[in-house]
Amino acid sequence: MNAFSSLSRRSLLRWLLYPSALSFFLPARLLAERLAFSSNDLLALRLVRVFTSEKSARRVGSEYLRRAPEEADLPRLVDRIASTHPQRRAQLEQASVTELRELLNQALREDFALGRTIDVSGWVLSQTEVRLCALAALL
Amino acid sequence: MLIDARSVQNERTLETDVCIIGAGAAGITLAREFIDQPFRVFLLESGGFEFDAESQSLYAGENVGLPYSLVQSRLRFFGGATNHWVGWCRPLEEIDFETRPRIPHSGWPIRRADLQPFYERAQAICQLGPYEYEPEAWASRDSPLLQFAGDRVVNTVYQFSPPTRFGRAYRAEVLRAGNVATCLHGNAIEIETTETARSATSVRVACLSGNQFRVAARLVLLAAGGIENARLLLLSNGVQREGIGNQKDLVGRFFMDHPHHTSGVVLPSDPALSTALYTGSTATEKVGAHVAIALSARVQREEGLGSFVASLFPPRTWPQVSKGVASLDYLTSSLREGEMPDHFAEHLGAVVADFDDVARASYGRLFGGNKRPPSTLLSLHGRSEHLPNPDSRVSLAEERDSLGQRRVRLDWRLGSADKRTIRRAHEIIAEEMGRAGLGRVKLVVDEDYTLWSQSIRGGSHHMGTTRMHEDPNHGVVDADCRVHGMANLFVAGSSVFPTCGYANPTLTLVALAVRLADHVKKVLS
Ligand SMILES: Cc1cc2nc3c(=O)[nH]c(=O)nc-3n(C[C@H](O)[C@H](O)[C@H](O)COP(=O)(O)OP(=O)(O)OC[C@H]3O[C@@H](n4cnc5c(N)ncnc54)[C@H](O)[C@@H]3O)c2cc1C
Numbered sequence: 001m002n003a004f005s006s007l008s009r010r011s012l013l014r015w016l017l018y019p020s021a022l023s024f025f026l027p028a029r030l031l032a033e034r035l036a037f038s039s040n041d042l043l044a045l046r047l048v049r050v051f052t053s054e055k056s057a058r059r060v061g062s063e064y065l066r067r068a069p070e071e072a073d074l075p076r077l078v079d080r081i082a083s084t085h086p087q088r089r090a091q092l093e094q095a096s097v098t099e100l101r102e103l104l105n106q107a108l109r110e111d112f113a114l115g116r117t118i119d120v121s122g123w124v125l126s127q128t129e130v131r132l133c134a135l136a137a138l139l
Numbered sequence: 140m141l142i143d144a145r146s147v148q149n150e151r152t153l154e155t156d157v158c159i160i161g162a163g164a165a166g167i168t169l170a171r172e173f174i175d176q177p178f179r180v181f182l183l184e185s186g187g188f189e190f191d192a193e194s195q196s197l198y199a200g201e202n203v204g205l206p207y208s209l210v211q212s213r214l215r216f217f218g219g220a221t222n223h224w225v226g227w228c229r230p231l232e233e234i235d236f237e238t239r240p241r242i243p244h245s246g247w248p249i250r251r252a253d254l255q256p257f258y259e260r261a262q263a264i265c266q267l268g269p270y271e272y273e274p275e276a277w278a279s280r281d282s283p284l285l286q287f288a289g290d291r292v293v294n295t296v297y298q299f300s301p302p303t304r305f306g307r308a309y310r311a312e313v314l315r316a317g318n319v320a321t322c323l324h325g326n327a328i329e330i331e332t333t334e335t336a337r338s339a340t341s342v343r344v345a346c347l348s349g350n351q352f353r354v355a356a357r358l359v360l361l362a363a364g365g366i367e368n369a370r371l372l373l374l375s376n377g378v379q380r381e382g383i384g385n386q387k388d389l390v391g392r393f394f395m396d397h398p399h400h401t402s403g404v405v406l407p408s409d410p411a412l413s414t415a416l417y418t419g420s421t422a423t424e425k426v427g428a429h430v431a432i433a434l435s436a437r438v439q440r441e442e443g444l445g446s447f448v449a450s451l452f453p454p455r456t457w458p459q460v461s462k463g464v465a466s467l468d469y470l471t472s473s474l475r476e477g478e479m480p481d482h483f484a485e486h487l488g489a490v491v492a493d494f495d496d497v498a499r500a501s502y503g504r505l506f507g508g509n510k511r512p513p514s515t516l517l518s519l520h521g522r523s524e525h526l527p528n529p530d531s532r533v534s535l536a537e538e539r540d541s542l543g544q545r546r547v548r549l550d551w552r553l554g555s556a557d558k559r560t561i562r563r564a565h566e567i568i569a570e571e572m573g574r575a576g577l578g579r580v581k582l583v584v585d586e587d588y589t590l591w592s593q594s595i596r597g598g599s600h601h602m603g604t605t606r607m608h609e610d611p612n613h614g615v616v617d618a619d620c621r622v623h624g625m626a627n628l629f630v631a632g633s634s635v636f637p638t639c640g641y642a643n644p645t646l647t648l649v650a651l652a653v654r655l656a657d658h659v660k661k662v663l664s
Contacts, residue, residue: 051493056486063483105494105576112574113289115566121483122581123406124569133490 040078043093047081048136050101061137064120064130074138077131084110084128104128141314144183144325145348155181155320157659158342158356160327160371161363163219164645165631165652167305167313168264169360172656174316178663181354182319183344185326185363186216188306193347193541197326198367200547201536205595207396207551212599213364217323218306220364220599221645226302227429228265228646229272229295230258232446234436235524235640241443242556244393244527245638248609248618257650264649265300266308268428272296277428282415284430285577291438292571295448297643299427324348328544330359330375330383330628338626339383345542358659362631362652365601365644366394369533369634370547372605372615372622384605384615384622391533391604395525395639396597398553402565403519405451406484407578408491410515417451418517433641434564445524445557447564448641451517484516484581491579519580522598523564524641526556533604551597600644605634620655631655 051057065072082089084107091103111117111126118130147153156178159166170182186194194216200209214222231251238246262270271277274294278284284294313319322344329343331353341355361368369391373382384390407414416430433448525531536548569580583594608614611623616635622628631652633644 051490053486053489053493056489057493059483059486060490101494108494109288109574109576112570115570117566117570117573119582122583123487124566124573124580124582125487126573129490129494 038075039093040075043078043082043089044074044135044139046092046100047078047104047132048139049097050104050132051136054136057133057136059137060120060125060130061133061135064118064134065137067120068118071131071134072138074135077135077138081107081128081131081135084116104132140317140320142320142322142325144322144344144352145346145350147322147325147344147346147350147352149350150352152341152353152355153181155179155354155356156663157181157358157360158183158354159360159362159631160330160342161185161219161361161367161632162217162306162321163362163364163632164221164305165648166360166362167218167309168261168649168652169362169631169656169659170313170316170319170321171264171309172653173659174312174319176318176660176663178318178357180316180319181356182313182321183325183327183342183354184217184321184323186214187323188217188310190214190216190222194324197540197542199540200366200549201538202549202551204531204550204552205597207549207597209366209547209549212597212601213366216306217310217321218304221303221305224300224302224599224645226265226300227297227643228262228267228300229297229642230254230650231640231642231647232436234439235446235638235642239440239443242445242526242638244529244613247637248607248614254647254650254654257654258646260653261646261650264303264653265646266303267298267300267646272298274430277416277430281413283413284416285414285432286575287571287577288575289571290435291567292432293435294430295433297429297431299429300645322354325352326542327363327371328374328542329377330361330371332375332378332383332625334378336378336383337624339628347541358627358629358662360629360631360655360659365604365632365634366533366547366549368630368632369394369604370535373535374544383628384625386624387612389606389613389615392529392531393527393603393606393637394531394533394549394551394601395527395603395636396551396600397522397639397641397643398525398557398561398595399520399522399598400561400595401518402449402521402561402583402594403569404484404581404583405517405519405572405578406488406491406581407515407517408576409578410488412577414451414517418453432568434567438567442563444563445526445560446641447521447523447560449519449521449564449568452520453517487579494576519565519568521561521565522641523557523561524639525602526554526560527603527606527638528552528554528557531603553595598643600633600639602633602636602639602644605630606637607635608637619658620651629655629659 107128108126116127117124158181162184173180233251236247236251259270274296325344327342328345331341339359341353345351372390375383431448431450531552534548535545538546605615620629633648
């Protein structure tokens, strides 16, 4: 039994979001691998880092999940975000935070261009941005 | 020359060459075009130079369709509704004149190019600036245009008339004209015809004071407004029982007005987004201009939609008329005051800012960090084309006015195609705002149209009731605005529009009046 066994996977993932906490231990990626998180968990972690105000993202995400509870499934959300384009998953996994933001920005634009939108409280939002917010709410 | 109809001897017949019924934008334009022509003109007006309640009451009627005020949307005195119009002007689009395969009853017998020279003349009559409707011409570094990524929506320019009060602006000129007799307080109650009903012979006039007389004319030009034109043709049933020009039961049908609706909220990605061109009027050469966002012709053709335009305004610019709008108003006003309902829009603003580069850069520049400043919201105000619908109509009510004439009955109806245009247009605008990184849109146009139908109101633009078509089976007037089957009866005003686009009607109806005046001059020369 290791030191983290009593923590839920979710709270552990949340904890890994904070770089300052991580710096006491191992690099996040290594740590996550040791703890046997899936690649979707790891990608989720990377994705929600784009939010400067995680609280806001969580608020938008919760509103969405309240209306679409079937989407409250972290692996599925990650798969959906990563599958809008054939190379997208690989790109998202390798990108720096700046590149990540650019890639997501592109994904948002594509969503709007192709009409892939979701209504959250009447707001017409891109599927990708809503799902990213939902990830933040789930973590 | 000025005549007071009340002082004309009972049952007398006055003679003229051209009798114009109604002195609004159309009638006054016609009269001015005829000044110094070698023929006599009689400009017949129901009211006086000022508003009076008794004349105005002749406009009352029965409303059986969508909410509409027959009295407030018109003014029955010299100058007509231009005594209180707002002055928004722009020409119709090329596509508005086309026969659109997916829009039943669409297509004018003339093209936009045919109207072009008349638009330019109408521009001066409406006291507008240069005939310049390219959005780029109005933009500057300080007031840039919004840049959209695709071609589904486009920027479109309105110009503002001062607004020209036709009655006041042109009264002296018309009264001075030696060949124009202006007759006030005289109501046309019937256009009389030959026994074969092939030509008009005279106009029967009644005064509220009780006297009646006739004006015998070589040509009659009906310019009494988009509802009254139809009413008068229907009332003129002395020879043809169904009314003049109504053999095919078309007079009064296809009534259109532009549905106006406050229909959404825009959260700009960048609180510093410059919307000066959009949110008000920019004084350039003393002419106001306003840029709005319209559906492109391409997307209209591709999706079979009518035309649509939306303006961006600071919250509360438009009158609040309904529950739907009231809730929108609550949202926007509480946002302005910084106490957001559940803070949702504020949170959304922070999320959106994370993705939009311009917005992020702007926060850094303006606020020295990532923290988002208080949200500035804009309200989205849409106006759409009312698609031609034979069941949306003006007819005669049973009740009579104080002159003994049947009042008008209005049944303003919107169909499923109108609703589809409105809903889809909002979605497209929302998508294109997001795609261009300009912001996010909250729609108040709900799926089942409940809020939408509560908040909708007309623009006091009365169109379509004597529609123009080459074929008498489909229209009341021909391409020259002559009533089918009648040699010498013409109609001026927006009642001749077979379709109405999204543009306000007055510039186009003035252009058509100038064109009709040219035609009449040719006929009489
Ligand atoms: C509040 C408001 C705001 C508006 N804003 C705009 C705008 O921003 N842009 C725009 O393009 N349009 C606007 N309009 C519409 C614009 O006013 C009309 O398009 C225009 O006035 C129509 O001109 P008209 O000459 O056809 O009819 P009218 O202006 O209605 O004139 C008809 C005239 O005929 C007279 N008349 C009627 N019946 C008889 C009769 N039986 N005998 C003798 N005389 C008769 C009337 O007294 C009146 O003077 C607005 C209208 C309103 C009410």
